[in-house]
Amino acid sequence: MDFEKLAKTYNTPLYIYDFDKIKSNFNRLKDSFSGRKSLICYAIKANSNLSLIRHLARLGAGADCVSSGEIEKAFIAGIPKYKIIFSGVGKRDDEIELALKKDILFINIESEGELGRVEEIASKLKRIARISVRVNPDIDPKTHPYISTGLNSNKFGVDIDIAKKLYIKAKNSKSIEPVGIHFHIGSQLTELEPIKEASKKVSDLLRSLSVLDIDLKFFDVGGGLGIKYGDEKIIEPYDYAQNILDTLKGLDVTIICEPGRSIVGDAGFFLTKVLYEKRNHQKRFVIVDGAMNDLIRPSLYNAYHKTYLLGKNENKSRADIVGPVCESGDFLAKDVEISDTKHNDLIVIESTGAYGMSMSSNYNTRARAAEVAIEGGHDRLIRRREHLEDIIESEIEYLRMDDEFNAS
Ligand SMILES: *Cc1c(COP(=O)(O)O)cnc(C)c1O
Numbered sequence: 001m002d003f004e005k006l007a008k009t010y011n012t013p014l015y016i017y018d019f020d021k022i023k024s025n026f027n028r029l030k031d032s033f034s035g036r037k038s039l040i041c042y043a044i045k046a047n048s049n050l051s052l053i054r055h056l057a058r059l060g061a062g063a064d065c066v067s068s069g070e071i072e073k074a075f076i077a078g079i080p081k082y083k084i085i086f087s088g089v090g091k092r093d094d095e096i097e098l099a100l101k102k103d104i105l106f107i108n109i110e111s112e113g114e115l116g117r118v119e120e121i122a123s124k125l126k127r128i129a130r131i132s133v134r135v136n137p138d139i140d141p142k143t144h145p146y147i148s149t150g151l152n153s154n155k156f157g158v159d160i161d162i163a164k165k166l167y168i169k170a171k172n173s174k175s176i177e178p179v180g181i182h183f184h185i186g187s188q189l190t191e192l193e194p195i196k197e198a199s200k201k202v203s204d205l206l207r208s209l210s211v212l213d214i215d216l217k218f219f220d221v222g223g224g225l226g227i228k229y230g231d232e233k234i235i236e237p238y239d240y241a242q243n244i245l246d247t248l249k250g251l252d253v254t255i256i257c258e259p260g261r262s263i264v265g266d267a268g269f270f271l272t273k274v275l276y277e278k279r280n281h282q283k284r285f286v287i288v289d290g291a292m293n294d295l296i297r298p299s300l301y302n303a304y305h306k307t308y309l310l311g312k313n314e315n316k317s318r319a320d321i322v323g324p325v326c327e328s329g330d331f332l333a334k335d336v337e338i339s340d341t342k343h344n345d346l347i348v349i350e351s352t353g354a355y356g357m358s359m360s361s362n363y364n365t366r367a368r369a370a371e372v373a374i375e376g377g378h379d380r381l382i383r384r385r386e387h388l389e390d391i392i393e394s395e396i397e398y399l400r401m402d403d404e405f406n407a408s
Contacts, residue, residue, distance in 0.1 A: 001018070001269065003016075003269075003310055003348055004310065006271065006372060006379060007271055007346055009379070010370050010385075011385065012271050012273040012289055012290065013271065013272045013273075013288075013294050014272075014370055015268060015353075015356060015357050015369055015370070016268065016269045016271060016371075016372045016374060017047075017052060017264070017268050017269075017371065018269075019052075019267070020376065021266065022052070022055060022056065022263060022264055022267045022353075023059060025264070025266070026042075026263055029237045029241075029263070030059075030060070032237040032241035033245075033257075036245060036248075036254075037253075038254060039218075039254060039256045040061050040256075040257055041061070041063055041083065041085055041220075041256055042056045042061045042062070042063055042064065042258075042259065042263055043223050043258045044063050044064065044065055044066075044070045044074060044260075045066055045260060045358055046261055046265070046353075046355055046358060047353055047355075047356070047357060047358050048070060050076060050382075051077075053074065053078075054077040055373070056263070057078045057079045062083025062084060063083065065085070066086075068094065068095040068099075071084060071095075071099060072098075081105070082104075083105060084102075084104040085105050085107070085108060085132075085220070086099045086106075086107045086108060087108040087184070087258070088108075088110070093117060100118075100121060100122055100127050100129055103127075105130065106130040106131055106179050106218065107131050107132070108134045108180075108182045109132065109133045109134065110134050112158070112162065112165075112166060112169075115166050115169065115176070118131060119176050123175040127175070129175060129177065130177050130180075131170060131179065132179060132182045132216070132220055133158065133167060133170075134157040134158065134182045134184070135158065135160055135181060135182065135183050135201075136156060136158060136159060136160075137197070139185060139197050139198055139201075156184070157183065160201065163205060164209070167209055168212065168214070170214075171212075171213075171214050178216060179217050180217060181202055181218070183221065184221075184223060185222065185224060186224050187223070187226075187261065188261065190226040190233060190234055190235060191235070192239060195235075195240065199243065199244045199247040200247045202219075203219070203247040203248055203251065206219065206251065206253070218254050218256050219253040219255050219256065220255075221244055221255065222258050223258040223261070223262070224259075224261075225240060225259055225261070227262055227265040227266050228351070229305060229351050230306070261354040261355070264353035265351050265352075265354035266353065268351065268352045268354065270290060270305075270332075270348070270349040270352040270356060270369075271290075271347075271348055271349075272288040272290030272294075272349065273290075273346060274287070274288055274309075274343060274347060275288060275289055275324070275343065276343070277319075277340070277341050277342075284317060284318060284320070285319060286319045286321050286322070286338065286341050287322055288332065288347055289324070290323055290332060290349075290369070291324055291325040291366065292323055292327065292363070293323075293325060293360055293364060293366050293368075294360050294366075295349065295352055296359050296361075297356070297359070298332055298333060299327075299331065300359075305333060305349045305350055307321055307347060307349045308336075308338070308347070309338050309339055309341060309345060309346070309347055310348060312339040312341075312345070313339060314339055315339050315340055316337040316338055317337070317338070318335050318337060319336055320335065320336070321333040321334075321338075321347060321349075324366075325363060325364050326364060333349065357371060365391060367386035367387060367388065367391060368386040369385065370383060370385040371383035
């Protein structure tokens with residue numbers, strides 16, 4: 001990848017996505033489930049650039065959406081309605097209404113209250129809502145400390161007992177059709193065991209529902225497959241698929257997965273330019289033009305991304321790579337071994353395709369970065385750099401009213 005040329009053409013800070021890599025990531029996962037009916041619903045929240053979603057749509061991907069905005073984006077990008085699902089713990093009435101009017105594949109229900117709202121809205125619209133219940137399989141975090149974000153204590157999904165109750169309620173409703181079952185136990189998973197255990201628990205529930213004459217077509221295993229940021233061992237898509245398929249013997253279901261990070265994460269690069277270097281006592285700082293508003297994962301999760309200086313390798317010493325934002329937490333990388341830098345040197349931050357741009361903000365009134373796609377050796381802009389006008393657009397008209405208010 002010719003980062004120098006890309007910086008010259010598009011300026012920095014810049015997000016660059018390797019569309020060929022996205023394609024191979026997608027196809028590898030898809031192929032792992034071959035021999036079974038499957039649908040890969042890309043989790044749009046990981047990276048919601050329209051051209052990137054369209055790229056996946058062309059490969060046959062569906063979409064997992066967590067807001068009405070993401071549902072609209074999926075449609076605009078060309079994902080067919082029968083491949084779109086709607087997840088999330090807090091769906092508003094207007095969002096449920098949109099999902100029903102657009103006739104998407106199904107809505108993932110996360111609480112009894114939500115099932116009630118969906119039923120009411122579907123009945124008002126004279127439609128039948130296809131639903132799936134998100135089950136919280138409550139994998140004991142003590143036996144699996146690697147998913148210690150906690151499952152019994154988190155806000156997502158419902159207990160298996162409640163799920164059963166919701167399915168019976170759904171079956172008896174004239175406005176609801178239960179079609180699937182869903183779980184998603186976490187993100188950046190690097191161990192198979194909890195996935196296998198969750199899949200086993202949920203498939204047992206599926207079987208027990210079948211006894212009650214509730215036959216579900218879709219088995220939605222969520223997303224969460226981890227990627228290699230540093231030296232972590234990752235799950236191979238083939239092993240992932242096999243372990244899930246093992247729990248589904250004798251069941252005729254379509255498997256749905258909702259991968260985000262594992263499709264786009266390692267296909268993305270964040271390119272930033274050195275502004276200054278300085279030392280505060282012993283501590284060395286390289287100050288760059290990208291910041292936490294562009295890439296918040298280091299600040300938010302203390303996430304590690306491989307970071308390096310282009311074109312220089314000698315005289316390395318430790319430095320923090322920091323941005324211009326007025327927060328001590330504004331860093332992109334800590335304790336990187338890096339050569340002496342000068343103004344306009346380029347720094348690359350790897351594996352930033354997921355939860356990079358999609359978590360960006362305008363903090364410090366900084367315009368958001370541009371995004372570029374590389375495909376078949378060609379680069380093209382897929383989102384222009386923001387201008388000040390974009391940032392002030394929704395406020396500027398009120399200045400006049402403010403003046404009038406103060407004049408009176
Ligand atoms: C975030 C999320 C995903 C995607 O997670 P990744 O770790 O990016 O694969 C999938 N499904 C649901 C319901 C989610 O909330």
